[in-house]
Amino acid sequence: MIYRVGDVLRISCPFTPTVVTGVDEAYVSVRWPWWEIDPDAEGVRWNGEVDLGRADPDELYMTDPASPRLAPGDTCRVGIPARIIHVIEVHEYEPPQETGWLPRPSLSLLVLRVGEAPDVAAEFQGTSIEPDGGVPFTLELLFRPYAFLEVGDDAADAAGRAGRFDGPWTWTAYDGAGGVPAWPLALLIGGADPTAVAAATATGSHEAEVTRWRRAAGLQDDAQSR
Structure with missing residues (x-):
């Protein structure tokens, strides 16, 4: 699956047995059950453990x-109960990113929990996940804004303004003016289905x-979107 900014996903991961290696006020450390130490990583050493925020x-x-309820040496299970997230950044790596563990990921998504809005003023926000990074996530697409367009498509809006679609919150009008496209839209060039674009934007x-x-x-209605 190709992921995009704006995607709303349901994520889950089966709970898997592991061992607690450390506990402090902020974190519980566990032996990570899904990765292996990368013996060929240069300048990156991983000890086989992952710290999970206890109140994060x-x-x-x-x-x-x-x-x-956990102490070092205890056995437990680690996983992700089904929950909803949405994507705020997509990063691809070629060659795959050297992290210190295997498999090396070639894709990462920065995601927010359901109900949390993107904050353009925040220096750090969200959690990074790697769909191809060895953890057996299940990721189900629940909603994709502007699903009828492909990134890089050119379209004309109802006012005759042509622009490039670079994502659901990024419309680059070729006349240099700001604003958002007025529906209906007509595909000019790109990978989308022109009939589907016209039908999807005939109303709304x-x-x-x-x-x-x-x-x-x-x-919430008063949350700021991009």
Whole structure:
């Protein structure tokens, strides 16, 4: 699957047995059951453990039993209960990224929990996941804004303005003016189906599409979208 900014996904990961290697006020450390140490990594050494935030609201993974009941040497399970996230960044790596563990990921997604809006002023926000990085995620696409267009497509809006679609929140009008496209849209060139674009935008608006996305992502009406 090709992921895009704006995708609303349901993520889960089977709970898998492991061992607790350390506990402090902030983290519980566990032997990570899905990765292997990369013997060929240069300048990156990984000890086979992962620290999970005990009170971090962005932490996707959970332990069973819960971390307050765990001590070093305990056995537990680690996984992700089914929950909804949305994608705010997509990064591809060629060659795959050297992380210190195997497999080396070639794709990472920066995601937010349902109900959390992107904050352009935040220096750090979100959690990174690697769909091809060895963890047996299940990722189900629940909603994709502007699913009828492909990134890089050119389209004309109802006002006759031509622009390039670079993602659901990035419309680059060739006349240099700002604003969002007025529906309906007509595909000029690109990989999308012209009939599907016309049909999908025959009713509605850019603002209505944003509202649909916000509803799927669990955002409040007063939350700021991109």
